[in-house]
Amino acid sequence: MTIEITHTRREGTLVDGTSRGDGSAEILKLREYGRTLRQPFRWSRTLGCWYLPHSRDHAAYTPSLELLAQRLRDAGLDTTLTVDNADRRTFAEAEQDREERAEARADRFAGYADNAARHSEAAWKASHEISERFAFGQPIIRGHHSEPRALRDRARMDTSMRKSISEGDRAQHWADREKAAANYEQLRTNPGRTLRRLDTLRADLRAVEKWQRGESAKGHSRNPDDPELTIRHEELTEEIAHWEQVIKDAEAKGFKVWTRADFKRGDFVLHRGTWYEVLRVNPKSVTIPHISNGTGKSIVRTADDGYDGWTSTAPYDDVSGRRSADEMQPAAQAQAA
Template sequence: MTIEITHTRRAGTLIEGTSRGDGSAAILGLREYGRTQRQRFRWSRNLDCWYLPHSRDHATYTPSLERLAQRLRDAGFEVTLTIDNADRRSFSEAEKGREEKADSRAERFGGYADNAARNSEAAWRSSHEISERFAFGQPILIGHHSEGRARRDHERMDNAMRKSISERDRARHWADREAAAANYERFRKDPGRTLRRLDKLRADLRAVEKWQSGQSAKGFSRNPADPELEIEHQELTEEIAHWETVIKDAEARGFKIWSKSDFRRGDFVHHRGTWYEVLRVNPKSVTIPHIHNGTGRRIVRATDNRHDGWTWTVPYDDVSGRKSADEMQQQQPQAEAA
């Protein structure tokens, strides 16, 4: 059979046409030290083929796949290689797919955690039932006809308790993974994190536009005729639009986007549970007394800086509130009492 290696942004890198025992697994299991591919191929029972993890929604590094195809040919296989980096799914479609997979993982991990918890409880009960024989401190009677049984009971009791502890640890492990998967969407759509992501994406888009116009960006240049640049431009534009919608939804629910126009020197900014006096207002942040001054305190003024005048900057996406100097003066007694 012919081994078919295909790559699209929509499906990722897939390898079909292999069979068990044909020798291809030894080649596909090797690491490919290309520019982007640094993982082994894995077998998927759902896809019924080999796949390269994390290759979806990305362009492939063609020389790596060409070297892989040549290694397979050298081993006696007939190989075809097809690469289409233009075939892709929209960012919103890809993000929805990731959220659905996270939900599926959360459900699966929850099942694992429940099973492990039941196994732990059953093992504990088994150990407890055996221990009832020794509830009043009955020792093992050396030389008595009950010695063999008593030693076996002790061993069974010990094994059951060890299994109970092991299964309890497994239950905690899968419960933690369930929580992480369940929080995937909330983590991704956190407004502060989304604003930081948007800043990076916009910078990347500006770089792509410079490369398309023949300029240098990020310290190097690219061929303006490279078709990959147009695809990257489309992807970045879609992703920026998606996250801008997320921010608009957050604003509709009451989220505040802070900026330079919201602050002036002498105001107070709420940062991670503490109010700090604003020492300076910058384009993307405010300068405050060093956060070490906030240990165990609810309000930190400029005069409270006990660390040789050290300062700290708080980006606007990490601000959770603002008060004027007058408002803070009126509320300081209550805040300090709290």
């Protein structure tokens, strides 16, 4: 049977046509295939084939796959390689899939947590029932006919209690993972995170556009005719549009996107629960007195500096409020009093 290695952005890197004992598993589990194959392939019962984790929605590094194919051929296995980086799903489709998978993980982890909690309680009850025999402090009488049973009871009690603790730890572990999976979408669409993500994506898009014009970007140049640049441009454009819509939806619900136009020197900015006087307005942040000045205070002015003029910056995506000096005066007086 021919082994088929295929890669598309839509499905990722898959290896089909292997059979148990043909020697392919040992090769696929290696980590020696260069830049993008530093982790081994895994077997998927759902897909019925081997797959490379995290290869979906990414371009393949073809030399690594060619090396893998050659290793399989050297082992006497007929192998083909097909790479189609242009076959991809839209960013909206990929994001929807990620959200659905997170929901499925949350449900699965909740089940694991419930099972572990039940086992923990059952083990605790078993230990408690045994311990009741020693409720009045009856010691183990050495040499008495009851000694073997008492020793067994003590061992069983210890084993049950250890199992209860272990299962309790497992229940907490899976409960934490359930919470993380359930909060995936909320964290993913957090406006502050989204704004930072958009800055990175826009910088990446500008670099791609420079490469397409034959210019250097990020310290190097690329072939303007490389089809990968066209695909990457499409991906970035889609993703930027998606996250821009997330910000628009957040603004419709009352979220404020702060910019340098909202501040001037002498204003106060609310940063992580403390009001700081604005020392300077920058393109992406405001300069404020060092944040250590804010320990135990709700308002920090320039005159409150206790760190020899050291300053910090508050990025606009981490700002949650603004007041003028006049608006802040009553609160500042109340704090001084």
